[in-house]
Amino acid sequence: MRVRRGETGSLSRRQFIATGSAAMAVPFLPRQGLANIQTGAPLHGLSAFGDLKYPEGFTRFDYASPEAPRGGVFNFQPGYWFFNQNVLTFNTLNSFVRTGDAPPRMELCFDMLMTRAYDEPDAIYGLLAETVTVSEDRNSFTFKLRPEARFHDGTPLTAEDVAHSYMLIKEKGHPQLQLPLAELERAVAEAPDSVRLEFSGRQAQRNILGVVTYPVFSRASVEKNGFDSSRLVPLLGSGPYKVGRFSAGRYIEYDRVEDYWARDLGPRRGFNHFDRIRIDFYRDRNAGFEAFKKGDTLWREEFTARTWATGYDFPAIREGRVLQVGIPSEKRPSLYGLVLNQRREQFRDARVREAVGLCFDFEWTNRNLFYGAYTRSHSFFQNSPYMAEGLPSDAERPLLERFRGDVPEAAFGEAVMQPVSDGTGRDRKNLREARRLLTEAGWTPRDGILHNEKGTRLTLEYLVRDEIFLRTDAGFTENLRALGVDASIRLVDASQYQSRQVGFDFDMVSMAIGLDPTPDVDGLEQLFHSRSAGLEGSWNLSGTADPAIDELIGIAGKASTREELTVTLKVLDRVLRARREWIPNWHAANHRVAHWDMFGYSAEKPDYFFPVESLWWYDAEKAKAIGKA
Known part of the structure; x- marks a missing residue:
């Protein structure tokens, strides 16, 4: 699962049947996980439903560029990040624990047992592991390590390092990494080149597809330097980059490892062309934009529609040096x-949550602030086959009926859509409905502010970390205040925002989440399962804790075909939308990218991930032509 904050803001891994009614009882029985994956034999790759694009011994992914030159510096502003990473500041180099603020792209310093193919929805191929053997009960996975695998200091990467890394993450890792390891019972080094991960049998059935992408650390390095956020000492890794120069909170550089052990392997060949990757940290997005205009930053994804529409009119643009x-x-x-x-008492009533959503006028905001750049979002699985539409289909209805009386009645009708306003910024019809819902929920005005029968004021503090929210969401909070809600926007610095979000110390925040193309149970649990509701650092920001949601996530994990998964997630989408826990905002069809014209890139962009720093390369001739050589 990846995180991105876009215009107002930025997980992770893999799952019913659309046939006739006679078959509809079958999908809800326990299924054997990874049923399409062979057991007892060494495999070079895995996928959720057994379909791999690349054969054993493949020399490169189709979207890789082995012919691209190496060199140059790529100074960019990341558009997404993971775990405890922060794009505004950093105070630790450990990206895999709950506390602290780490710089983005620390993951480039570490290799993993298996790595994803970005042109397949859920396939993974051996990296540190040459092969994986799945036990007959599919609860044990044995990995044969490549003998050439090395850490950056030249020491061999062994099964002991792998086993220690998994148990370390299970005990001390970031909650987003810990949760999928809840049912890992043992990580055993059977030999220097063989490690076995043993699960209880209660794990999500495709859990392994995410777990094998975890970073592997040097045990010796961890024992020497510790595994916490207290020091700015990088852990020893084995990936294509290592930490170079840095200044805490100001900048970090990652230097390409010249003798990287895996650079000619199929899963790594044709990537990581830049000699150095640099990230500068700006606590104000305007300062970051000015750095780009001057050429200090070379690549930028623009998340502010107003800036994209009006700000890109400076000399380098007019001269064609910036595209x-x-x-x-x-x-x-x-x-x-x-x-x-919903950990806050005032938001536990769905009527209150719906009323808050009615105060957001997307049509006015999109036209007046965003230059019509966006389309309204409605689904928890927007832009995917898992998005529910219209009335429940014949395939969805039997599963949905299982939860009659346990989920909101609205889930059984047309898929819940966000309200359409008249575009005035203060739609009287929507606000009247919001007032009715609040009154029905027991909130009545007293001295201009809504109170409940206990005399408690209805307060809503919207926690933000960028000044742009003060502009884009002012109308939203004004509508709330017009109804008698004691609403405010609270701007805090990056570290405080991170700390409060991790500790669930907020009324409302904004968040953009990109799930895996084949959403797995681990990612869904991070967002919506009761076991993550009390786990600080998880992405269950809403505090969702509902047995029906838990059961639907479990059913998704037991799906044995993509058709089963699609139907189950559509039902989950219907239920989540009816609960009104999030207020979906908007989406765009494209990445808005501006860059100095000094890079090359393949015309074949992968469908499922876009790590520009690994895919693009420095073009010396272009750089010379624009005076940036």
Whole structure:
């Protein structure tokens, strides 16, 4: 699962049947996970339903560019990040624990047992592991490590390092990494080149597809330097880059590892062309934009529609030295919206949450502030086959009926859509409905502010970390105040925002989430399962804790075909939308990218991920032509 904050803001892994009624009882029985994957034999790759594009011994992924030159510096502003990473500042170099603020792209310093193919929805191929053997009960996975695998200091990467890394993450890792390891019982080094991961049998059935992409650390390095966020000492890795120069909170550089052990392997060949990747940190997005205009930053994804429409009129643009391009977005479910924290008593009533959503006027905001750049979002799986539409289909209805009386009645009708306003910024019809819902929920005005029968004021503090929210969401909070809600926007610095979000210390925040193309149970649990609701650092920002949601996520994990998964997730989408826990905002069809014209890139962009720093390369002739050589 990846995180991105876009216009107002930025997980992770893999799952019913659309046949006749006679078969409809079958999907809800326990299924054997990974049923299409062979057991007892060494495999070079895995996928959720057994379909791999690349054969054993493949020399490169189709979207890789082995002919591209190496060299140059890529100074860019990341558009997404993971775990405890922060794009505004950093105070630790450990990206895999809950506390602290780490710089983005620390993951480039570490290799993993297996790595994803970005042109397949859920396939993974051996990296550190040459092969994986799945036990007959599919609860044990044995990995044969490549003998050439090395850490950056030249020491061999062994099964002991792998086993220690998994147990370390299970005990001390970031909650987003810990949760999928809840049912890992043992990580055993059977030999220097063989490691076995043993699960209880209660794990999500495709859990392994995410777990094998975890970073592997040097045990010796961890024992020497510790595994926490207290020091700015990088852990020893084995990936294509290592930490170079840095200044805490100001900049970090990652240097390409010249003798990287895996550079000629199929899963790594044709990537990571830049000699150095640099990220500068700006606490103000205007300062970051000015750095780009001057050429200090070379590549930028623009998340502010107003800036994209009006700000890119400076000399380098007019001279053709800087280009504005639209790059198609990935084919993966996405959600950007406002999240109401149900750990706060005032937001536990769905009527209150719906009323808050009615105060947001997308039509006015999109026209007046965003230059019509966006389309309204409605689904938790926007832009994917898992998005529910219209009335439940014949395939969805039997599963949905299982939860009659346990989920909102609205889930059984037309898929819940966000309200359409008259575009005035203060739609009287929507606000009247919001007032009715609040009154029905027991909130009545007293001295201009809504109170409940206990005399408690209805307050809503919208926590933000960028001044742009003060402009884009002012009308939203004004509508709330017009109804008698004591609403405010609270701007805090990056570290405080991170700390409060991790600790669920907020009324409302905005968040954009990109799920895996084949959403797995681990990612869904991070967002919506009761076991993550109390786990600080998880992405269950809304505090969702509902047995029906838990059961639907479990059913998704047991799906044995993509058709089963699609139907189950559509039902889950219907239920989540009816609960009104998020206020979906908007989406765009493209990445809005501006860059100095000094890079090359393949015309074949992968469908499911876009790590520009690994795919693009420095073009010396172009750089010379624009005076940047």
